Amino acid sequence: MDTTLTTALKSIEQQLFEIGDTLYENPELGDEEFQSMQLLVDFLKQHHFQVETGIINRPTAFKAVFTSDRPGPTIAFLAEYDALPEVGHGCGHNLIAAMGVGAGVTLSKVVHETGGKVMVIGTPAEETNGAKVAMSEAGVFDDVDVAMMVHGADQSYASGSTSAMEALQFTYTGKASHAAAEPEAGINALDGVIQLFNGINALREHLSSDARLHGIITEGGQAANVVPDRAVAQFYIRAKERTYLDTVIEKVKNIAEGAALMTGASLEVSNYETSFDNLVTNEALSETFTKRLREVSVHPVYPGEQSFGSTDMGDVSKVAPAIHPFIGLNEPGLVFHTKEFADKTVTDDGHRAISEGALSMALTGYDILSDEALFKKIRAEFEASQT
Structure with a gap:
């Protein structure tokens, strides 16, 4: 045959x-x-x-x-x-x-x-x-x-x-203002994204070696003299098995919420692409x-x-x-x-x-x-x- x-x-x-x-x-x-x-x-x-x-x-x-x-x-x-x-x-x-x-x-x-x-x-x-x-x-x-x-x-x-993979988008919404004349009236959404990246970078030390977290900023403001009222980051989060990935995702979402609290911006978390097992x-x-x-x-x-x-x-x-x-x-x-x-x-x-x-x-x-x-x-x- x-x-x-x-x-x-x-x-x-x-x-x-x-x-x-x-x-x-x-x-x-x-x-x-x-x-x-x-x-x-x-x-x-x-x-x-x-x-x-x-x-x-x-x-x-x-x-x-x-x-x-x-x-x-x-x-x-x-x-x-x-x-x-x-x-x-x-x-x-x-x-x-x-x-x-x-x-x-x-x-x-x-x-x-x-x-x-x-x-x-x-x-x-x-x-x-x-x-x-x-x-x-x-x-x-x-x-x-x-x-x-x-x-x-x-x-x-x-x-x-x-690896299992989750594709997460973090959207921070703040309040626009003149960055020089009235910065105190604004809420900087980009600061939320920056604190998200900082928190994730600190988290890496405490994850197993198979975990991978890599992201980009897709929106971060339109002009340097305007407090950004919207900023968006997208991340792929990966781990060898789905069960551990779920643990990592929970930690990342906690960091994202902490960044929102630190900056006063509101946060929306969503999937921007299909996640894989x-x-x-x-x-x-x-x-x-x-x-x-x-x-x-x-x-x-x-x-x-x-x-x-x-x-x-x-x-x-x-x-x-x-x-x-x-x-x-x-x-x-x-x-x-x-x-x-x-x-x-x-x-x-x-x-x-x-x-x-x-x-x-x-x-x-x-x-x-x-x-x-x-x-x-x-x-x-x-x-x-x-x-």
Whole structure:
């Protein structure tokens, strides 16, 4: 069956390269990926997937399903296709999309023999308001037995873990006044933000090493001779696990309220982007994928690591067995979110990553569909993680 899947992948390989290249040439920001979504959907329809677009009230989200006539597990491959401002596909989501649809179509060629169902789920806006969070809450993954996606990187790594993340905005409202003539009549909202930063900087010493707090001031006044009556700061707050993150968030909010009391400004705290849960890798699933990737690639696969970054795949991992490994672009030290990374995705190394990533996922899906003991092991590990 490995030969059958390899042949199936080779038959669509050039189309997958074209998908990756087209997305690179036409980058679209999160929740605006209309052309990108259509490109993927058209390809899946050509291979007899039943497609529903606009799911969870997100116009650029989709679910594509290929069902066999025999019972069996449901294998989902996830596609991301949003780009970044200025640098385009500097996170390689064009590769993720091509690998996701490629794995889905390849596995669909054998499910009539193995039984089961293949899904490809299009997940917009991973870089901002990650759709996987809303999908997880809305039950999109409730009927999914295994969820997989592969991310491009400098080198290949097994699926590790990512940090939970909360995106908080702190809005201070004060009272405007002439900063020289009547400063006593004003309430300086910017001072509230400055005290917030000072308090957070003091807090860092007393947090565990996995915590990350980084922010910017998005509004701080309009003129130096006017007491600012509005100031806004935005922070990403991260920690290895959601439970500890909640503790850190409480401390930060207390600091923010203290800054408001110190300055006399009023405070509003809100989420300015979707928050992400931490990724819990299903090790049985990860070991299966890593074994398959090593079979199809000549490049080494390094152990998974704790990432200080965050992804909405973390939310998926709490509702279904999931992995988020990385496939190398054969350039150690290549940095995410750069134009150099984007350009690398359309080289021969980028195309090789698409082919090997899609095939490895399809082979992993086949292993699960054809090996009941493996499937039970994956599910048992997931159920244990829930308790």
